Amino acid sequence: MFNFFIIMDENLGNTIARHFSSEYLNYTINFIISKEFPSFSDFPDFSLVLCDLDQNIELAKKYNLPAIAFSHENNKQETLMGTPWMILDADALSPFFLREVYCRHHHIPLMITTTSRCTIRELTVKQLPELLLLQKENKNNPSGCFFPQNCCTTVAAETFLLDYIKNQYSFYGYGIYGIFKKTDDTFLGIAGFSPLENTEDYYVEIGYSILKEWQRQGFASEVLPALLHFEKEYLYFTEVITRIEKENIASIRLAKKNLLRIIMI
Structure with a gap:
């Protein structure tokens, strides 16, 4: 309190x-x-x-x-x-x-919202090993990565993460967050909002990426609507869109369920 x-x-x-x-x-x-x-x-x-x-x-x-x-x-x-x-x-x-x-x-990571099983909060440098694992698991899927493809070393990734934490959350007021289990604070993946370039209005992309160990357990189905509710309460974007590969039927189905405009990639 x-x-x-x-x-x-x-x-x-x-x-x-x-x-x-x-x-x-x-x-x-x-x-x-x-x-x-x-x-x-x-x-x-x-x-x-x-x-x-x-x-x-x-x-x-x-x-x-x-x-x-x-x-x-x-x-x-x-x-x-x-x-x-x-x-x-x-x-x-x-x-x-x-x-x-x-x-x-x-300088405390801000808790964004919760679901029945998850806490969604800002990232810290403590999540670097898990983010690197997520990067490795998605080496052929850039949209599932946190780091840009030119972050080829641990040092480069850590520098990027520290810069992101310092500037993204405070300047934009939103970003990509960590997903954690409520029971033991295990890192499950990432989810959040990214600014869209070359748009006049306040458009953003919402996305998520779950570590393979925790996939197909319904976590994305919890996190996506919770973040969209948070956006409506506090962020007031003009529109939230999502970009999904046409082969990703499960993500397309989840996006449609949450009434998101989908851009196929």
Whole structure:
């Protein structure tokens, strides 16, 4: 459970807290509302700050707390430049947004969604061996690989993965994720969204690739609809398409079941 410190005029802070609670009735969060920055020597775990003054952003940085700036008509004199996160309206706050801010600040892989058997979350360098195995299993199927074909060494693959983790998730807000078993965190494969080049609108491709050991066990059938639901809730793409080889009857059937536009390759 997050400890959400709202540091601003208490009437405004209470309004924001009530709005959040009414929008997300089933989400538990501990609101601490104060006009002044708390004089704690040690903040509790899972703490975030929402504030509207530059001095409080600097105090949040001092205590290594993720801070969200709130810009409104009564604080136009503030620059609010001390944090990468800023909102203009309380509607921008959501449970997923709070998790994203917290995870980005502390360099924790963001959990995207879950299914009955799987957790879908951002990749880390720990998955390099499994991603290389996936690459080997799909040496004749580039669409099933995470790394581009010119990543011919482990060093090149690790460099690509580190660069992807650093830039893709934070810049685009989406990407290719790892699929993990809920029971023991075993890596099963990858799934997620890739930007389509040469498109004017916000089009992306959705895809997945499962390690051979875990294929034909229904994991793709769980993961695909879960990711599409996540996309509708948080990403708002113009359209999600999928590219499938015409011989891959199972994937074509699954794509049609989820009402995806298919491009045959």
